[in-house]
Amino acid sequence: xxxxxxxxxxxxxxxxxxxxxxxxxxxxxxxxxxxxxxxxxxxxxxxxxxxxxxxxxxxxxxxxxxxxxxxxxxxxxxxxxxxxxxxxxxxxxxxxxxxxxxxxxxxxxxxxxxxxxxxxxxxxxxxxxxxxxxxxxxxxxxxxxxxxxxxxxxxxxxxxxxxxxxxxxxxxxxxxxxxxxxxxxxxxxxxxxxxxxxxxxxxxxxxxxxxxxxxxxxxxxxxxxxxxxxxxxxxxxxxxxxxxxxxxxxxxxxxxxxxxxxxxxxxxxxxxxxxxxxxxxxxxxxxxxxxxxxxxxxxxxxxxxxxxxxxxxxxxxxxxxxxxxxxxxxxxxxxx
Amino acid sequence: xxxxxxxxxxxxxxxxxxxxxxxxxxxxxxxxxxxxxxxxxxxxxxxxxxxxxxxxxxxxxxxxxxxxxxxxxxxxxxxxxxxxxxxxxxxxxxxxxxxxxxxxxxxxxxxxxxxxxxxxxxxxxxxxxxxxxxxxxxxxxxxxxxxxxxxxxxxxxxxxxxxxxxxxxxxxxxxxxxxxxxxxxxxxxxxxxxxxxxxxxxxxxxxxxxxxxxxxxxxxxxxxxxxxxxxxxxxxxxxxxxxxxxxxxxxxxxxxxxxxxxxxx
Numbered sequence: 272x273x274x275x276x277x278x279x280x281x282x283x284x285x286x287x288x289x290x291x292x293x294x295x296x297x298x299x300x301x302x303x304x305x306x307x308x309x310x311x312x313x314x315x316x317x318x319x320x321x322x323x324x325x326x327x328x329x330x331x332x333x334x335x336x337x338x339x340x341x342x343x344x345x346x347x348x349x350x351x352x353x354x355x356x357x358x359x360x361x362x363x364x365x366x367x368x369x370x371x372x373x374x375x376x377x378x379x380x381x382x383x384x385x386x387x388x389x390x391x392x393x394x395x396x397x398x399x400x401x402x403x404x405x406x407x408x409x410x411x412x413x414x415x416x417x418x419x420x421x422x423x424x425x426x427x428x429x430x431x432x433x434x435x436x437x438x439x440x441x442x443x444x445x446x447x448x449x450x451x452x453x454x455x456x457x458x459x460x461x462x463x464x465x466x467x468x469x470x471x472x473x474x475x476x477x478x479x480x481x482x483x484x485x486x487x488x489x490x491x492x493x494x495x496x497x498x499x500x501x502x503x504x505x506x507x508x509x510x511x512x513x514x515x516x517x518x519x520x521x522x523x524x525x526x527x528x529x530x531x532x533x534x535x536x537x538x539x540x541x542x543x544x545x546x547x548x549x550x551x552x553x554x555x556x557x558x559x560x561x562x563x564x565x566x567x568x569x570x571x572x573x574x575x576x577x578x579x580x581x582x583x584x585x586x587x588x589x590x591x592x593x594x595x596x597x598x599x600x601x602x603x604x605x606x607x
Numbered sequence: 608x609x610x611x612x613x614x615x616x617x618x619x620x621x622x623x624x625x626x627x628x629x630x631x632x633x634x635x636x637x638x639x640x641x642x643x644x645x646x647x648x649x650x651x652x653x654x655x656x657x658x659x660x661x662x663x664x665x666x667x668x669x670x671x672x673x674x675x676x677x678x679x680x681x682x683x684x685x686x687x688x689x690x691x692x693x694x695x696x697x698x699x700x701x702x703x704x705x706x707x708x709x710x711x712x713x714x715x716x717x718x719x720x721x722x723x724x725x726x727x728x729x730x731x732x733x734x735x736x737x738x739x740x741x742x743x744x745x746x747x748x749x750x751x752x753x754x755x756x757x758x759x760x761x762x763x764x765x766x767x768x769x770x771x772x773x774x775x776x777x778x779x780x781x782x783x784x785x786x787x788x789x790x791x792x793x794x795x796x797x798x799x800x801x802x803x804x805x806x807x808x809x810x811x812x813x814x815x816x817x818x819x820x821x822x823x824x825x826x827x828x829x830x831x832x833x834x835x836x837x838x839x840x841x842x843x844x845x846x847x848x849x850x851x852x853x854x855x856x857x858x859x860x861x862x863x864x865x866x867x868x869x870x871x872x
Binding site: 473476484486489570572 | 627662664693694696698699700701702703704705707708712713714715724725729757770773774839
């Protein structure tokens, strides 16, 4: 070993000094050799891991393709059946409604939390505490069974005269319970995302807006929120994807979204696994589309900031295979 | 300056605490139309706080600031002071431009969008009028051709000149500069100071918190030296910078000059 040799020649030197010397030493060949020796080992380990990963992937695929219960013809026949498609539609509808409701509530809660009013702070914290601290499934069941606790919904003065009165069961249908349950729960999570985003914007931006005579509302709308979006969008993308899958929970209140639809079918035909695969294919397709959309939204909001933009898969592939304009610089060096 | 004209800014007995720390102790200062007042002093002397009280970014605990006789941020009501509504305060701030140490340009907007935002939103100027004015201002601060650039792509000096253009777009009666060159690379300090010099020559009323003693000597009508939250000494540049009466002023100036010559050698 080279390191040993040098330190034997100069016993006064510690290992760090020798290493430093190595870096400046003119005998580049020896350094390269040492580097190659190290890289052989890591190359072997690297390839072992790669091969192992490929084997695992092939094994999983082969199990799915060849298993007895895995009837791909059944999957194919149900994938685009009208019932399943309407289930997909309802899943999307619930996702959109719940995310819109959740975002509106979330923004309001975030503004309440950063306001100077103690009452608003406490109210927002209480809401978040309640909705984040109880399971979504329980909340859905609660809204679904609201009528047993409040047979009549009334509006008016608390403890005083009531002005409007509705029958709970006609207002809070299963569908309404599902939308309320998902949306109100989402609001609690979105509020934290909005708050973090708003607080990530430098206070100087608000001060500059104020010094120019902008109202607080316009400063928030025109200056702070657009810049907060850069921080808000990535976790919100996660929330949308998580919501899309979370809508499957409302199958508990018999809403014929995607999961409930396939459950009804397999309860009759006993083709459980193929139908669950049908549902999975749709969930995967939709989440993939959402992820791609998220990438472009992130890129839009990063204007004026030239970093933090993740590579799209297309760019990643181009980099791996050396396509596209910019060559990986390792190849460049070798070429020279 | 006109001795017989009324002051445009009157600072009366201004005081401010942060917890137990008293940052302003009864500051009294009048600024007359067209005057350039440079405020110097060691860090923590309260000079930035004083400036930020002028447009009510900081709320003073005692005393008032008047702009053309009108109290800023507060209203006198039955012998006591009441905070203005945010809308009323915003209207007052239109007349007081401010330039910050860290520029605070809106990062998601181009230079042009930065400049036209407030005129359109606050003054109700039409977009075409605002753009026309913005282009004139950009030329004036020598940033022609940079209108579609984002702040992050500009040097510090360019950003600060864009920020000055943004403040000027509101046609303020007074401009406040809070250490406008302290965050800049030494080679870009000069370009910002030359813009400020031209503004002073145009007759704009300016309050400048700065460490640039040479700029103060050349441009200021009056220099104010602050220490410990109070005005220690105030007068013409020659009086304060060349023949200071107070020991504290002398000490501060010798420290500044020593560090300046150390930086140059």
